Amino acid sequence: MVLHLPRWATDCLKRADRRLGALPLPLALYERQQGAMRLVALDARAAGAGLSEGQSLSDARALCPELDAREIDRGMLTSVFADFADWHSNASPIVSVLTDSMPYGDLALDITGVAHLFGGENRMLAHLTERLEMLGFTVRGAVAGSVGAAWALARFAPGQVAGNEDLPDVLASLPVAALRLDDAQVEGLLQMGLKRVGQLYGRDRGALRARFGGTLLNRLDQALGLVEERVTPRLPIPERHAERRFAEPVTLIDDVMLTARDLGRQLSAQLEAEGAGAQSFHLFLYRIDHKVMTLSVNAARATREAGHIARLFANRAERLSGEFDAGFGIEAVRLAATSVSPLDTTQIGAFETDDGAADLDRLYDRMASRLGPLAVSRQKFVNSHIPERAVTLEPAVARTPDDPQAMPDAGLPRPLRLLPRPEQIEVVAEVPDGPPARMVWRRVAYRFARASGPERIGVEWWQPGEGALTRDYYVAEDEEGRRFWLYREGLYAVETGRPRWFMHGLFA
Amino acid sequence: MQGSAKERVVAELRARIAGVERRAPLAGTAERERDGAALPFRHAPPGLLHEIWSASAREAGGALGFALGQGRRLIGRARQAVLFLQLAHEAQETGLPYGAGLKSFGFDPQALTLGRPRDIGELLWAIEEAVACRAVAAVVADIGGAPRALDFTASRRLSLRAQASGGSVFLVRYGAQREASAAALRWRVEPAPSAPVRFDDRAPGDARLKVVLEKSLSARGVGGLKGEWILNWTEAHGWDLADGDQGAGRAVAGAPAYGAPPAALGDRLSQAG
Numbered sequence: 001m002v003l004h005l006p007r008w009a010t011d012c013l014k015r016a017d018r019r020l021g022a023l024p025l026p027l028a029l030y031e032r033q034q035g036a037m038r039l040v041a042l043d044a045r046a047a048g049a050g051l052s053e054g055q056s057l058s059d060a061r062a063l064c065p066e067l068d069a070r071e072i073d074r075g076m077l078t079s080v081f082a083d084f085a086d087w088h089s090n091a092s093p094i095v096s097v098l099t100d101s102m103p104y105g106d107l108a109l110d111i112t113g114v115a116h117l118f119g120g121e122n123r124m125l126a127h128l129t130e131r132l133e134m135l136g137f138t139v140r141g142a143v144a145g146s147v148g149a150a151w152a153l154a155r156f157a158p159g160q161v162a163g164n165e166d167l168p169d170v171l172a173s174l175p176v177a178a179l180r181l182d183d184a185q186v187e188g189l190l191q192m193g194l195k196r197v198g199q200l201y202g203r204d205r206g207a208l209r210a211r212f213g214g215t216l217l218n219r220l221d222q223a224l225g226l227v228e229e230r231v232t233p234r235l236p237i238p239e240r241h242a243e244r245r246f247a248e249p250v251t252l253i254d255d256v257m258l259t260a261r262d263l264g265r266q267l268s269a270q271l272e273a274e275g276a277g278a279q280s281f282h283l284f285l286y287r288i289d290h291k292v293m294t295l296s297v298n299a300a301r302a303t304r305e306a307g308h309i310a311r312l313f314a315n316r317a318e319r320l321s322g323e324f325d326a327g328f329g330i331e332a333v334r335l336a337a338t339s340v341s342p343l344d345t346t347q348i349g350a351f352e353t354d355d356g357a358a359d360l361d362r363l364y365d366r367m368a369s370r371l372g373p374l375a376v377s378r379q380k381f382v383n384s385h386i387p388e389r390a391v392t393l394e395p396a397v398a399r400t401p402d403d404p405q406a407m408p409d410a411g412l413p414r415p416l417r418l419l420p421r422p423e424q425i426e427v428v429a430e431v432p433d434g435p436p437a438r439m440v441w442r443r444v445a446y447r448f449a450r451a452s453g454p455e456r457i458g459v460e461w462w463q464p465g466e467g468a469l470t471r472d473y474y475v476a477e478d479e480e481g482r483r484f485w486l487y488r489e490g491l492y493a494v495e496t497g498r499p500r501w502f503m504h505g506l507f508a
Numbered sequence: 509m510q511g512s513a514k515e516r517v518v519a520e521l522r523a524r525i526a527g528v529e530r531r532a533p534l535a536g537t538a539e540r541e542r543d544g545a546a547l548p549f550r551h552a553p554p555g556l557l558h559e560i561w562s563a564s565a566r567e568a569g570g571a572l573g574f575a576l577g578q579g580r581r582l583i584g585r586a587r588q589a590v591l592f593l594q595l596a597h598e599a600q601e602t603g604l605p606y607g608a609g610l611k612s613f614g615f616d617p618q619a620l621t622l623g624r625p626r627d628i629g630e631l632l633w634a635i636e637e638a639v640a641c642r643a644v645a646a647v648v649a650d651i652g653g654a655p656r657a658l659d660f661t662a663s664r665r666l667s668l669r670a671q672a673s674g675g676s677v678f679l680v681r682y683g684a685q686r687e688a689s690a691a692a693l694r695w696r697v698e699p700a701p702s703a704p705v706r707f708d709d710r711a712p713g714d715a716r717l718k719v720v721l722e723k724s725l726s727a728r729g730v731g732g733l734k735g736e737w738i739l740n741w742t743e744a745h746g747w748d749l750a751d752g753d754q755g756a757g758r759a760v761a762g763a764p765a766y767g768a769p770p771a772a773l774g775d776r777l778s779q780a781g
Contacts, residue, residue: 356586360589366637371626379606381607408611416569450709452708452710452711452712481717482566482699483715506569508572508574508613
C-alpha cells in the first residue's frame with residue numbers, strides 16, 4: 001500500500017499552527033532557487049487560485065494578493081514526516097518512506113498478512129485514509145502487488161486495490177510519469193509520443209535502454225511486479241512482539257514501565273514456547289499525536305527472562321528521565337524482540353551453575369542500559385606500538401575476539417594509569433638528549449632521583465597524519481618515590497632543536 | 509584428625525554467629541598464626557568496604573596499584589571480574605587504567621572492566637549493582653574530591669551490600685580530609701622509593717609503597733589493628749613486606765577507631781540493606 005500526501009508541507013504547518021488552518025487564506029511555501037524565490041508547495045486554496053509550483057513568488061503575489069507565503073523548512077518537514085511514518089507502524093510493521101520524488105510525502109506499507117485484521121484490503125485502505133483525512137491531511141492511497149504500481153495508482157488513480165494479474169491493464173492507461181522517472185526521462189518519452197505506460201509494453205527494450213538508460217526498464221519491471229523491489233523499513237522489523245492498547249491515553253513513565261513489565265512476561269512466554277531468546281528489545285510508545293518514541297536495550301547474550309528485560313528498560317528509562325515527553329498521552333505500547341536466536345532451556349540453568357559469566361553479562365547489560373553502552377567497556381589490544389593506540393575501549397556487552405598478534409609485551413615498562421591526553425611539562429635535563437633531572441607538572445616541581453630509558457618509539461609512517469615525531473620514553477622516579485612515564489618528543493638536533501616533554505602516565 | 513574436626517566446628521560456629529550479626533566471619537586463628545603477625549593486606553577477608561587514601565591525584569598510580577593488588581587476591585574461579593569505576597570527566601586528572609600497563613604490572617587486563625558513569629549518583633548506583641553480582645570479586649571506585657552524595661549513609665549502604673554478597677569494594681580517595689564512613693578498613697598509601705636494581709643504581713626497580721592502616725573495625729575479622737608497612741610489589745607474590753621491613757613490630761593492636769554506628773541508624777540501614 002502506498003499513501004501519497006500531496007499537500008503534506010502545508011497540511012503539516014496547518015496542524016502545527018491552528019490559527020493558520022482557521023484563516024481562509026491560501027498558503028504557499030517558497031524556497032530560494034538560484035537567486036529567485038520560487039513556490040515549492042501549495043495548499044488546496046492556493047492551487048485553486050491558479051498558482052503552480054515553480055512559479056516565482058512575485059508572480060504569485062501579483063496573481064493572488066492575499067497569499068500567505070512562508071519559507072520552507074525542509075529539514076523540519078522531513079523529520080516530522082519520518083515520525084509520522086513511524087506512527088503508521090501501528091497498522092503494519094514494515095513502513096518506509098519513498099524518497100524517489102521527494103524526501104517526504106510518500107509512504108509505503110507492506111500489508112502482506114496484515115489486511116485481514118482490518119477486514120480486507122479495501123477496508124484497510126479506507127480506514128487509513130479516513131483516519132488521516134479526519135486529522136486534516138490530504139491523502140491518496142492505493143493498494144497493489146508491487147510498490148511501483150501502488151505508487152503510480154496512489155498518484156494518478158487513487159482509491160484502487162489492484163491484484164497482481166490486473167497490473168498490466170491497470171497501469172496501461174496511466175501517464176508515463178507514474179513510473180517514478182526523473183523529469184528528463186518523462187520529457188524524452190513525451191517527445192517520442194509515448195504518453196501512456198501501455199505504449200511501452202512490447203517496445204524494443206534495447207532501444208529504450210539506449211535512449212533512456214537502464215532505470216526506465218527497471219522501473220517498468222518493478223511496477224509490473226516482474227522485478228522484486230525491496231523497501232527499507234524505518235524501524236527494525238520485530239520478529240516477535242507483544243502490544244497493548246489503552247482505553248485512555250497514559251502519560252506517566254511509571255505506567256509505561258509497568259506495561260513494559262507485563263508485555264515482557266507475554267513476550268517471554270512467546271519466546272519460551274519457541275525455545276528462543278533475543279538480544280535486542282525495543283519498546284515503541286505510540287503517542288496520540290502521531291509520534292513514536294523508541295527505547296531500545298541490548299543484552300550481551302540471548303535472554304528471555306522477563307525480570308531482566310524489565311530491569312533493562314527501567315534503567316534505560318532512568319537515563320531518559322528529563323527527555324521523556326508523553327505529549328498528550330500514549331495510546332499503545334509495543335514491546336518487540338529482535339536478534340532472536342535459539343536458546344535451550346539448559347542455558348537458563350547457567351544461573352544455578354558455578355560459571356559466573358552469565359551473571360557478569362547480566363550485570364554489564366544492566367549497567368550499559370543505565371550508563372550508556374560506551375560507558376561500560378573493556379580494554380582491547382590493537383597491534384600498534386604507539387602507546388595510546390595500542391589499547392582501545394570496546395563495549396563490554398559487544399565483545400569481539402582478541403587479536404593474538406596485538407598482545408603487548410609484558411616485559412616493557414608501561415604505566416598503570418595512562419593520561420588520555422599527554423600533558424606538556426617543563427623538564428630540565430643535564431644534556432638535551434639525556435634523562436630528565438627535574439620537571440614542573442601541574443605547577444608542582446619534582447626532582448628525579450632515578451630514571452631509566454630511553455625507550456624509543458618511532459612514528460608509524462604507514463598511518464595517515466603528518467608531523468608526528470619520534471618519542472623517547474623514560475620511567476622517572478622522584479625523590480619521594482612517585483614513578484612517572486614521560487617522553488621527549490622529537491630527536492634532538494635531528495628532528496627538532498627544542499624537544500618538548502610530555503607526561504603520559506603514572507606507575508604504581 | 510581431631511584437630512581439624514575441632515577447627516571445622518569452630519568455623520561453623522563463627523559462620524553462624526556472623527549470620528546472626530550480619531557480619532563477615534572472623535578470620536581463622538590458624539591463618540593468623542601462620543602469618544606470624546596480623547598483616548591485613550595479606551589476609552583481609554572478602555566482603556569488606558575499604559577506603560584507600562592518597563594525598564593527591566599525582567599519587568593515583570600507587571593507590572590503584574594497591575587496590576588492584578588486593579583485588580587480584582580475591583579473584584577466584586567463581587569470581588573472575590574486577591570492575592573499575594571512575595567519573596568520565598575525571599579520567600584526564602588521574603588517568604585511565606592502561607591495558608598494557610596492567611599486563612606488565614601482573615594484572616590480567618581481561619579481568620578488568622571499566623565503568624565510566626557521568627555523575628556521582630550513577631557511580632554509587634554502579635558500585636552497588638556491581639558488588640551485588642555474584643561473579644564480581646572486587647569493585648575499585650576512583651572518586652576525586654569529596655562528593656556530598658558519598659556520606660556516611662551511602663558508605664554504610666555499600667558496606668552492607670558488600671557483606672551480603674561477599675565482594676569487596678575499594679574506594680580510592682584523594683586528599684587529607686577524612687569524613688565519617690562505614691568502611692571496615694581505611695588505608696593511606698604514600699609513595700616510597702622503589703626497590704634497588706642490581707647492577708644499575710640509577711634505574712627504578714620493583715614498585716614499593718608505604719601503606720598505613722589508619723583504621724580497622726574490630727568486629728569484621730580484621731581486628732582493631734593499626735600499623736604501617738613498606739610493601740614491595742612482585743608479580744608472583746603481590747604486595748608483601750619489603751626486605752628490611754619486619755612490619756610485625758610496627759602493627760599496633762589497639763582499640764577500634766570507632767565501634768558500631770549509632771543503634772538507630774544501624775538498625776534502619778540493616779533493614780534497608
